[in-house]
Each structure stands twice: as structure tokens, then as C-alpha cells.
Amino acid sequence: MDEQKGLPTLLKIGIGLLIVGVFCFATYSAPTPETPYRVAYSTVTGTATFDHKLHASDAGIGLSCLDCHHTMEDEEEVPEACGECHLKGEGSEDMIKRADALHTQCIGCHKEFDVKPVDCNECHVKVQ
Numbered sequence: 001m002d003e004q005k006g007l008p009t010l011l012k013i014g015i016g017l018l019i020v021g022v023f024c025f026a027t028y029s030a031p032t033p034e035t036p037y038r039v040a041y042s043t044v045t046g047t048a049t050f051d052h053k054l055h056a057s058d059a060g061i062g063l064s065c066l067d068c069h070h071t072m073e074d075e076e077e078v079p080e081a082c083g084e085c086h087l088k089g090e091g092s093e094d095m096i097k098r099a100d101a102l103h104t105q106c107i108g109c110h111k112e113f114d115v116k117p118v119d120c121n122e123c124h125v126k127v128q
């Protein structure tokens with residue numbers, strides 16, 4: 001994505017978040033139940049945890065929803081889970097399976113930002 005496209009988007013998100021923030025402050029104090037706080041995936045190689053709130057909130061990493069929910073048209077939309085399209089189990093040529101979709105996106109972005117985790121055992125934790 002080029003910078004000319006990125007800046008207005010960031011501005012729009014900023015304004016959007018401000019409006020949402022004021023609205024939330026005025027009406028609710030609890031987070032919206034539809035948006036996950038944290039997602040734990042249990043796999044044969046151990047449990048991988050994704051802190052949704054950390055990644056998506058302004059107080060955390062502050063990424064845009066559209067950075068990950070790549071089929072969203074705009075910030076207002078409620079996205080579908082990755083697994084609605086990228087099914088668990090076997091993938092196909094036109095649709096990679098959920099685990100590959102997550103691996104590609106999570107590790108791809110961490111490498112881009114030069115942050116951990118990128119190694120298997122940094123994400124997959126064995127619970128006794």
C-alpha cells in the first residue's frame with residue numbers, strides 16, 4: 001500500500017475511533033461482545049493465543065481492522081471470522097485452510113514489523 005492511500009485511511013480511522021470512543025464512553029463501559037478479547041487455538045503443537053484487543057485497540061498496537069480482515073469494505077462492517085471462508089481441515093487451490101491463513105498473516109506481519117513471535121514455540125505453548 002502506498003503512503004498516499006494510507007494517510008487518509010488512518011485519518012478516517014482516527015476520526016471513526018474518536019466518535020466510537022465518545023459514544024462508548026457515553027453509553028457503555030463494557031467492550032462489545034461481538035469482538036473477541038482474546039482467541040485461544042488449541043493445536044497438536046500446543047495452544048496458540050491471539051490477543052485481539054492488544055492488536056486492534058489504539059492503546060495497544062493500534063492496527064486497522066482492515067489490516068487483518070482483508071474482505072472488509074469499511075471500518076463500520078462487522079467482519080466474519082477467518083474460518084467462515086478459510087475452513088479448518090483441508091485447504092484447496094483457491095482457498096487456503098484456516099491454519100495456513102493465520103500462519104501467513106500473523107508471521108508475515110511480525111516479520112514486516114521485525115517483532116516476535118515468529119518461531120513455532122513462541123506461539124505454540126504446551127500446557128501440561
Ligand code: HEC
Binds near residue numbers: 055063066068078084
Ligand atoms: C492483527 C489482526 C487483526 C486485527 C487488527 C483485527 N482483527 Fe478481528 N480477528 C482477527 C482474528 C485472527 C480473528 C479470529 C478469527 C477466526 O478464528 O476465524 C478475529 C475475529 C474477529 C471477530 C469475530 C468474528 C466471529 O464471527 O467470530 C470480530 C467481530 C472482529 N475480529 C472484529 C474486528 C474489528 C472490528 C477490528 C478493528 C477494530 C479487528 N477485528 C481487528 C484478527 C484481527
Ligand code: HEC
Binds near residue numbers: 068094
Ligand atoms: C469472506 C471470505 C474471507 C474471509 C472472512 C477471510 N478471507 Fe482470507 N482470503 C479469502 C479469499 C477468497 C482469498 C484468496 C483470494 C485473495 O487473495 O484475495 C483469501 C486469501 C487470504 C490470504 C492470502 C493467501 C495467499 O496465498 O497469499 C491470507 C493470508 C488470508 N486470506 C488470511 C485471512 C485471515 C487471517 C482472515 C481473518 C482475519 C481472513 N483471511 C478472512 C477470503 C476470505
Ligand code: HEC
Binds near residue numbers: 102110
Ligand atoms: C498486521 C500486523 C500483525 C498481525 C497480522 C499480527 N500481529 Fe501479532 N503483533 C504485531 C506487532 C507489531 C506486535 C509487537 C507489539 C509490541 O511488541 O509492542 C505483535 C505482537 C504479538 C505477540 C506478542 C504480544 C503478546 O500478545 O503477548 C503475540 C503473541 C502475537 N503478536 C500473536 C499474533 C498472532 C497469533 C497473530 C495471528 C492470528 C498475529 N499476532 C497477527 C503485529 C501483527
Ligand code: HEC
Binds near residue numbers: 088119121
Ligand atoms: C504467530 C504465531 C504462530 C507461529 C509463529 C506459528 N504458529 Fe502454528 N498456529 C498458530 C495459530 C494461531 C494456529 C491456529 C490455526 C487454526 O486453528 O486454524 C496455528 C496452528 C498450527 C497447527 C495446526 C494446524 C491445523 O491444520 O490444524 C500446527 C500443526 C502448527 N500451527 C504448527 C506450527 C509450526 C510447526 C510452526 C513453526 C514453523 C508454527 N506453527 C508457527 C500460530 C502460530
